[in-house]
Amino acid sequence: MSTGVLAILSLLPILAVGIFLVGLRWPASKAMPISYIIAVGLALFVWKVPGANVAAASVNGLVVAGTLLFIIFGAILLLNTLQESGGIKTIRQGFTDISADRRVQVIIIAWLFGSFIEGSAGFGTPAAVAVPLLVGLGFPAMAAVVAGMVIQSTPVSFGAVGTPILVGVQSGLSADSGITTDFLAFVTDIGTKVAFLHMVTGTLVPLFVVALMTRFFGKNKSFSEGIKVWKFALFAAFSMTVPYLIVANVLGPEFPSMIGGLVGLAIVITAARKGFLMPPKEEAWDFEEKSKWDSEWSGRLEIKDIAHKSGSMSMVRAWAPYILVGLFLVLTRLKSLPLLEWLQSWTVTFPNLFGTDISSSFQPLYLPGTIFIAVSLITYFLHGMNGRAYKRAWAQSGKTMIAASTALVFTVPMVQVFLNTGGGAAGFEKMPIELANGVAAIAGDYWPFFSTFIGGIGAFIAGSNTVSNMMFSLFQYNVGSQMGVDASWIVALQAVGGAAGNMICVHNVVAASAVVGLVGKEGAVIRKTLLPFAYYALFAGSLGYSIVWYSQKGIFNLGSFIVALIAMAAIYVIATNNKRTSLLITKNIGGPKVKQG
Template sequence: MLLLTAFSAIVAPFIFLVLFRMPAKKGMTFSAIILLLLASTVWGVHNNVIVASILQGSHRALTIMLILFGAIVLLNTLKHTGAVDRINEGFRNISPDMRVQAIIVGFLFGALIEGAAGFGTPAAVVGPLMVALGFTPMAAATIALIANSVPVSFGAVGTPHLVGLSNIPGIMGIAAEDLAARSTFFHEIAKRVTSMDLFIATVVPSLLVFVLVFFFSKERKMSNAFAMFPWTLSVGVVYAATAFTVAHAFGPEFVSIVSSLVVISYASVTAKKGFLQPKEIWTEALVDGFKVEAKKSDMGLFAAWSPYLVVVGLLLVTRLVPAIKKFTQTNVDLTWRNIMGIEGINSGWQVLYSPGTILVIAALAAILIQGKSFDCFIKASKESIGSVQGASLALLPTLALVQVFTNSGMNANEFVAMPRYIAIAMAAGLGGVWHNVAPYLGILGAFITGSATVSTLTFSPIQYDVATQMGLPTYVVLAQQVMGGAAGNMICVHNVVAATAVVGLVGKEGDVIRKTLGPCIVYGLMIGIMGIIVAGILG
């Protein structure tokens, strides 16, 4: 009964959203109610903990809604200023092929945003941009979520490593104050992640094109996917090799940022020159009735893209410049600590540090840079509020479930928290094949918590214990945990809610998960296989 109760947080959303195809606002409400009842009756979670967890989830929902509003208002502002037409024109000059656009925008530009911001921001930013390019909303949401996988292993300047793996006390005899030794530890994990990615990151761009053609072409001619594989494999090779080099030379902090910048240049130049490109232009994911603006824009391409450059620049400055980072983290701090007086139940919201605030600033900057009326921003804001309101109805029950699940260790029966209970049960039954299991524990963690970093924070001690007991290379198993958490981004409920909201698909969350679930499972299989190989080579 205990295992069934713990798994209810995973099984119920799957049944309601994927099997019954309910909209998230309905399916996640039912799921949350089931978990709340089981948490109170079976797990013995204190009532004040449940109430505090619901409040914590509601507060976290506000932080996500700010990011959603920022992403939508930026795109809507750029539509009103005419920048979107110029951006589209620029992409058509590189390649009108939607397979190419999916890689450059969905995978590579998303990787750049992930490296700077993380926390689900890439899907919220690139999804609307792909819709503006003419992709159907379902294609845009699906590709944005699947693409936001490989770069998530390193997240916002290495957060899944530096934070996610930080709660393994005294690992390998490393004292917390021994910064050099801890840096070496994180460096070793990064080496193993990029070693596994020499294969996985190489094939992910091809996987994206396969999904795009399989789900969103009218005839499902898979030859249209295979024809693009020479180019997508070359993109993957350059990304994987760059990430491998950066991780080995510098550690985890700048892998996603540097790799994406290098490969955006490579992909843009080769696509424009037609290198390894099929002759036929594929546009079958184009939304019905989409019209290419015939009139050439008089706006410069740099001016059109400048708001996104502002986003990347501000994200990097607020995270890498200590004085600015401290200022944005300590001013306008709406963090809610010790909710209802319960120590440890907190919800952070440093408003100036939030990617949402930066996206809004970028929208305002667009008005100034592009010399347009402030009315463009006002109109965009009014249009964007409705989309965020729709998403909030799904986010509130989703995050209530997440926080009760996470805080369930505060109970009258002295049970461990539900996530830990699941991990211990999996370790007891599947320890003999742990290299194949480890990625899926990371995936489960991200599916529920909505964060690769939180997944690793939660499960890395258990991964380390199992690896030690089974005599497996701990570096490799922990790397698999990090990569599994990244893969879970494809299916985690609140990421899906966010991705569907920003492209106008509120209520279609289950349909999106049905399309991302297969690639997520395949990704986990690849991590398991590569873990065995890398363990045999590097240990």
């Protein structure tokens, strides 16, 4: 069977997701079973994978889905605990004191706080923390999920203390022992290239977040209302990405997102309190009142305005649970501390499922869900809650988690079947590699443009930048070598594309939506995140093309042309918006002329 035909067949499960989930707007609970059946059918009858392997991959997917549901439950429980204790009311007031402008709030929480949490824990944890916090502040559930997904790009490559680079890229390349003798130094060098690509491409991410929010969830459905805060958005972007790039070059892949997010938070919150680059108070942007929201924006998670039993709570006490979450995530992920080894020592393993070489395992104490539940219990005592309120928090959290289970029990098994199609009697490579082979066969010298999209598709399927890098890093390296360019840049583009793929990854969207009770609207979320994903993959790919072909094609090549075109388009949109705003202000200041008599 030809490479092209195999590539098309490999694409079918993904096309099913695109058609039913995104195109026809089916809920994931209905669309994903179809995608699973297609993946199983291809595995059994085309790739001729033994039925035991397909069953084992499916069971492994169910185990992974269970761990995701555990994380979802913990995140919801923490939010509900804070709601019942009155902590959310105090946090909301604190952000209002900094700025009542929702555009400012979403940048601080999603972009900066989310980047810090991503650097600490990774694996979708920012959505489990930042998304419900935004809902608690009064954001529509869908707006919160979209914001949480879009920022799942720049910080992701260095999430979970550098796991996508140190584990994903290194494991992917280690299959070829002839690449280099000093593997760690080589991977670290790739990490610095990844940081540079992210730093440049990620500059517009905060602006994307606010523009999408005002366009899809604002009264006037206007991109321009988000673009008005471009100065603050770019300031927040550089406040994270500049220290991020410095750390990647000085300390390596473990800490760029964590330190970049933390430094960015300190800089931006301090500047915001002093009014630096902030929109005027009288122009603060907000959503319409809740009664006017579109019905599909709201989830089942109802945020109630509950005050603390004493009538008030200090800001430090209200924020303490989130501070503890961040602290515990850092302490339990650092290899230099004994906690990591202790938490990972208890591993529940299901070896050689159905007699295959597929095994499944999880580490209950190491999962972020355990930290969320532990912090929830601490909050019960810290905030002086009563038993009845805490019981309500547990009951509501259980109901919300169960609603998400149907989608995940088909989504993750489909992913595992798709990834485990190698070694079948037909002799084909696993589906993701056959898909990449098909694209590489037609791309030629233009491969850098496609390399980011392949990384993105890998993350879209697997739900993980780390897994995408493990699948495709060696493939990308070999394509780069065959092209005669610096292959480490091609691997870096893979890692950047894999990070951007988290924006549209089905099971990440399902998980983030489930945290705020937004079940059945996953396709609507992905439709809104497709544009920023396309920008990220295209811009980074164009930048990579310009870099790898610079010595042979000069600075004026197709890649640099597209980079310049996108940059000029962004400048034009900002300048046009500024001009329109200035004319409006001038008109308002002038007011109606009164004839003197």
